[in-house]
Amino acid sequence: MIKNDNHISDLGVVIQHPAPTASVDNGSEEFKSLNIKLLDNDSVYENPAWFNSNCYSLTLAIDATGRYTTKTNSFDVTPGTFFFSSPDIYRQLEWYNMGEIYHITFSERFLIKYAGAELFRTFPFLILETEVPKLTDAEISEDLRKIYQQIDIEHHGSSPLKKNIIANLLTRLLLKIKRDFWEDYDTLSSGDKELDIVKLFIKNLEHYSLQLQLGKISVQMRVKDFAKMQGIHENYLYNVIKERTGKVVSQWITEKTILAAESLLGDASLSIKEISYRLGFTYISYFSIFFKKHTGLTPKHFRESIIV
């Protein structure tokens, strides 16, 4: 059974458990924090459904055991385990015992908007790694736990800038994780040929999106171009990307273009016409239609909504 839940909740509990979950401000929220300890939930929970989410999640199990399964991988969650998952990966979570678990889900957009982080460039492991880090050091685990707790406190607070603070704490959490687990992370050094293709593709894509935003290039890239960059056939690239990431190449490109458009629209000194040329659209109307199709808002409305 495959359940496609497009909301952020990817820990089974959130979907079905009636317990008071962290309140969500509005439907399109991009961030969520959950502290299982606070939920006072001693019951054993099993969620046999496969599910999928459009967010990244970071989970720290302080006092819990369970099993986490993806299509390619499966491992036991023991006390002191830290694991994360990327969007669009079908996974299954089972909990045998839930004493103290901290769980955060967030979207790439959330980090870009509130912390200005280039997710891939700063934290490449989030996108590319599936291996699970185990916490052996009590000190590290305590360190991370403190940040999780702070995030949780902020999340329930009412500060007008709480999202900025949460994004700030979240990047700190990721930086610490980077320091503790992937200190000398090399983005291109696995023995797996297909994984290398994925990594290189994402790297090229990030580069492309950055160039777009800086106004250095103004052409739309296609699957063919990315395949050419690696010297492989586009069908091969298409298959590898789809197999490994669950998304097709054009979807990756579209998402990046939308993110670039959103960030350019935030800069009030650029006209929409200029933005559409920068992103490689020859007609503004085509840009508007494209933008509306993927975000539900026209560029003009989007700009008004973020400036107010």
Next chain:
Amino acid sequence: MNTFQNLAPAATLHTEKSAEYFKAYNTNTNLSSHKSFLKPRITTIRKFNDSLSFMDLPVFKYIDREDFAIVKIEELGMQIPYQTPVFRPDHFSIIIVPDGNASYRVDDKVFEINQNSILFIQPDAFVSSKWMSINKAYNISFNNSFLAQYWPAGIDEIRKLDANKGYATKFTKETMENFECICLNIYDEAISSAPYKHEIIANMILNLLILIRQQQHKDVPLCPKEKYNSYVAAFLKDVEDNFSRIASGEDITLMRVKDYANNQNLSELYLSKIVSATTGKTANQYIHDKLINEIKYLLKYTDKPMKDIAAIYGFNDLNYFYNYFKKHTQNAPGSFRKDFNIPRVNKTNTAYTNQII
């Protein structure tokens, strides 16, 4: 304790640079020494580390960068009360005081700092301070290049802060504990040699800035943000920069609107138009006001001879300087200085007296 006696031997001992400053301000010191009160000495020092060594305070080994430093002020071993000379920093400072007592003067404004207060100072302002007691206090200084290197998005956060040169506020005990906790974390990172420590430090500085911004919005409800214009921002930054360079003697020419416009490849008219649209003053008026404020500061808080002040800002003719000042303030520079000094001596209970105890 006379601050100058305190400083003089140290300063001469130090680098050639401080010897130069000393020579340059020698007349200043002599003049003031036989008066009943002393004004804090003005220096041209801009870097935090230099200012520490100028005051003969320890520059700890862990401070290994020019663009970031954190110190526990109580560890500096200042003799209380301690009056610092005037600096014109090129960096931001966040002074966090869980327990202590000081008054800071940032340009023309005086900030009383006591328990559970913090002070945020922007670069390119005259800063001097007087510490009455220090039990626990932190000073974090950093500049734009540090953030640009380790967390480029942080520049945006600074832009969102209140544009005043100094901002002080008092916190509740709980909030202060949070601040202190962040400070201690930064300190721990600073003295460690862990990888990515600068990224984490930059991240925590941002956290402090967000908390400060949050407080600013609490104090003054958020008003509709004026339209941000990158040309105007660059112009304002250039003006600050030019004045700082003049004050520190690196530069002697006062830039005109034309020069600023050339800098950005804009026409003079257009620059003036957009500046007045965002700031409400024409570019020319903005520069004049800034210049008058700088001169006023020097007249009030230093004993620099009028001739020197005029020379710094490129007035070759002293008469022209007098006329210029009078035209813009309706007061002659000499009487302006006198008016400021006389009531000052009589006021004994102003918190920030220039008297040396």
